[in-house]
Amino acid sequence: MSGLLLALAIMAALAVLLGAVLGFASVKFKVEADPLVDKIDAVLPQTQCGQCSYPGCRPYATAIAAGEADINRCPPGGEDGIHKLAELLGVDYKPFDEGAAQPKPKSVALINEELCIGCTLCIQACPVDAILGSAKQMHTIIASECTGCELCIAPCPVDCIRMVPVGTTLKNWKWDYPVIPIASIPTKAA
Amino acid sequence: MHSPHIAKPTTVSVIMLKVLAALLPGLIVYVHFYGIGVLVQLALATGTALLAEAAMLKLRGLPVDFFLRDYSAVLTAWLLALAMPPLGAWWLIVVATLFAIVIAKQLYGGLGNNPFNPAMVGFAVAIVAFPAQMAQWGSPTVPLHELEQLAYIFTRQLPPGAALDAVVSATPLDFLKTQLLLGDHSVPELLARPLYGHVAGIGGEWIALGYLVGGLFLWKQRLIPWQTPLAMLAGLAAVATPLWLYDPLHFANPLFHLAAGATMLAAFFIVTDPVTAPTTPRGRLIFGFLVGVLTYVIRVFGGFPDSVAFAVLIMNIAVPFIDHTTQPPVFGAKRKGGSA
């Protein structure tokens, strides 16, 4: 009988002690900013295109962290992006919705400088300040900074902006994943 | 197809065939001492292994013919057959082989992906599940002629007049252990019995020698590294020697341990299985040494005198860790100029 009581007492004491430690830790080591948002934001492609329906990558990251948004709403991030998010958040991979925006090859905007009237609307729309120019001056896009978000297309009054796919060049050419003629080890054996 | 545009013609099949060839000396000696039962076991294991492998490949949607010709299943079957009792029941070897091929190999992803040595898994399953049958080792001087052996394997019927004790006996290791536990005899007394031949049992020592020859051939062919076998034998001797020196009445001499049981088979054919062994030179030394130590420990202090399988399987678990911690320094990361 006393053994039982002793065990109970020890367990209770342990519970109290550990609870106190945990409580102390949660107060003492409280993390102010939510690092999860940063981590998610780091995975997102930073196109700031708003295709996820959030006004930028960070708001979307915040929404994901808060559990308000799905991980499959970032077309520029592609399937890879979803995989990374799934891994980061420990959730299942989810393909893009049928009707939703689908990933497309990376493009950059190009201003037809013949047509540009220098209205600055695209400059105001560009989320990453990748458009140079001032009022009544012809504008041009810094291709290396363009994220391909397409946000400048709609505001252009003269429709002089179009998206040009970034083709394969010697600079960004990649070796293919080696294809072995025979299915030696199926990577995803059922 | 990209560079290199040339390649050595060696293939996995060639390697496997050479290993099979290297098993022949030991196998011949084994058959010489234990009779045709060994070959029956070998045939049973090979047939079962090929059938099981083919069925599994088919289920996995892989080219059956192509993978059967890598002979890895045959090698597994041979190793298993050489480790099982020569007069064991037919279903014993079949069950063990099925387990080795289906569970230990194919379910883990087939050739190259199995973390555990399939033959050793098959052996371990058999000895844990059917200890009585596994204890009935064939007697080295088997009194049965060929047909009687066959009949015994398939029907478990001994010819009239043959005593079971004359046909099967415990393995030398098993016998030694049991006798020591009974406490009636000391080790030197026991080893002096005719069962133990010169060193570690009639036949056993010669079979071990056969495996050694095959192992040296493989090493000469650069198909096995020197580290793993040497380290395993060293590990075994490293524990056996001090204990024997400390109390020769209770601990057998290291030579006995090296020659007994499946030590030599394991040293040259089991722990050298590249798939389930470490790949780094240091890792191979550590792996081999610890297999040797564990073999001794389990053999002498554990419940299973035929302990090599367990030692190997335990160390198989540790292989990724060993590999990870023994990564050799890359070019330039050591020696002269490396620190700059």
Place this chain on the structure above:
Amino acid sequence: MSTLYSFHGGIHPPENKQQSTGRPIGTPPLPARLYLPLNQHLGNPATPCVAVGERVLKGQRIAKADGAVSAALHAPTSGTVTAIAPHAYAHPSGLAETCIVIDADGRDEWQPRQGFPLWQSTEPAEVRRFLRDMGVVGLGGAVFPTSLKLASTHLDTLVINGAECEPYISCDDLLMRERAADIVSGIAIVVRLMQPKRVLIGIEDNKPEAIAAMRAACAGSDYQVVAVPTKYPSGGAKQLIRILTGIEVPHGVRSTDLGVQCFNVGTVYTVARAVEHGEPVISRIVTLTGAVARPQNVEALLGTPAAELMAWAGQAPNSDGVIMGGPMMGFKLADTAAGLTKAGNCLIASSAELFPPRPPAMPCIRCGECADACPAELQPMDLYWFAKAKNFGKAQERNLFDCIECGACSYVCPSQLPLVDYYRFAKSEIWAAERDKKSADRARTRHEFRQFRIEREKTEKAQRLAEHAAKTAAPQATLPTPTPVATDKPAEDKAAAIKAAMERAAALKAAGSATPAVQSEDAKQAAIRAAMERAAVNKAAREAAKEAGASSAAPAPSDDAKKAAIQAAMERAAAQKAARGAASLGLPETPAAPIVPNNVLDDAKKAAIQAAMARAAAKKAEREASEAGQQAQPAAPAAHALDDAKKAAIQAAMERAAARKAEREHAEAAPADKAPTAPAPGPATLDDAKKAAIQAAMERAAARKAARDAEQHRPPQDKDS
């Protein structure tokens, strides 16, 4: 004789060098056309400095080095530059690259050759610059600009690489056999620049003739010719340095930091040719071998199409392609029209007999053969595993980037796995990920800064407004806090966008028939004008809106707002109609274009533009008014503000009416004018169109004035409310 060291791993593939060493270095016929890629070396591609159509002389510089990590390019023969355009390029990707195309004139006429006779006494930096301008790069395969490699001084050891370990290749062998003297003078120049304590020339012992020739040429100097054991890849710079000096140069460390530098014999040869003879790098020795009738080495002009060289060597009919480089590290040319580059040391005609396809691959059995063969002392099977699983972080952890892609692992693999392909794949994926990461980080920074800037501008504006309001409202001491204007902005932007788009459409259509140059000029001008106008209207509207917002505290909604809205709607409808009219008028013009006199077109265009502009202005005003009305509903708008908006709207409507009239008039005139058979248009119609245009312009001016007035009146109104 120095002690030799050895490196880990290595393989002994069949050498196959004897086929091409039987003949002396040959000279293929002058090709008719040369293709010189600008990207022949590591670093920035060269910048062309000749124009298409220009005649160039042999040795003339045709492209300049772009920055320090670059090298110049020279015309290999005299002829005419016929194009600077993408052309097949010797690269594993098979992508085209910008090439300077020269049509040879057959005269092979040199430009005056100017060496650098004072190299012994001049600053080393001068000599280095000279070499860069002569296009000297490492000819061993890495094509790194030599001028940069020469920059260190007081070396311990200078290693000259004549090992040439790869099968089939024998260009360095033949170069050493036949031109040892020039190589040694090149070494002397390098020695003068780098001041090494000793010079070791490493040659694999399977080239006894080359060793003998080099020893003879080095007699009298203290350069040591060292025969090194034949083993692939002893010709790798790091491996040769290890063999000759015992020093291991780790990945990411410059060998000069350890007191060693290594040059290929071909490179020092070109150094000598450039410095002593003024010959830039315009040709190189290349081995033509494999499935050819006459395997041999040739001195080929850079830019010679590979197909021509192979044809000259007698490529066998069963040959299925050309490998540039050796069989271990070379790549199959996607297009044999590619010109020879400075890196092209060997062309092998491949055939199924010489290079049989690999047996089907098996799973890796971790046999460790690859680790035994790896000269970088990696664990290739682990790297393979990680690369295959796309676990690039792990692969990098296991020193993937130490891999020199020599192919030894793949060569020995009993599972016949294309291991190097996996490493190349992993490397390029990692590089791509790094590029993406970098650009994402930059985008993030830029986006964050932009938001910060917008926020700052907003607060500044609010502050300014507050100050302003405080100043004006001070006497009465009651003032609602100015509402931030930003909320209105998107709507305005959108409105402006729509308007401007319509304008543009009109302008484009009107301009459609003019000659391209005039068209764009006109359109642009019109557009600019329109934009200016719009800006003015915008401003007025914004003010109005602001007012509406500011005065929202006051009570009583008003009929005025409603009225303005109705009016606006009507106006909009009218404007749309006008636009449609303009559009239909624009269409038939096109076929008639060439016949229509310019002035008619101009006028029509102008009128259309003006009409569009006026319409836009009207629309703008209307929208402002409706916005003002909406805002006014919960609270009373300031009467004055509404009045102003109304005025503007009315004015705009008038303008629009005038414009419409002009348009209609013009439209009447147009069909007649534009008919292909029509004679020159009557002066009257023209005049009318012109008049309309003038009127529209005047109206526009008036509208602008009204807007400006409204703006000026605003402050007092603020005070009133």
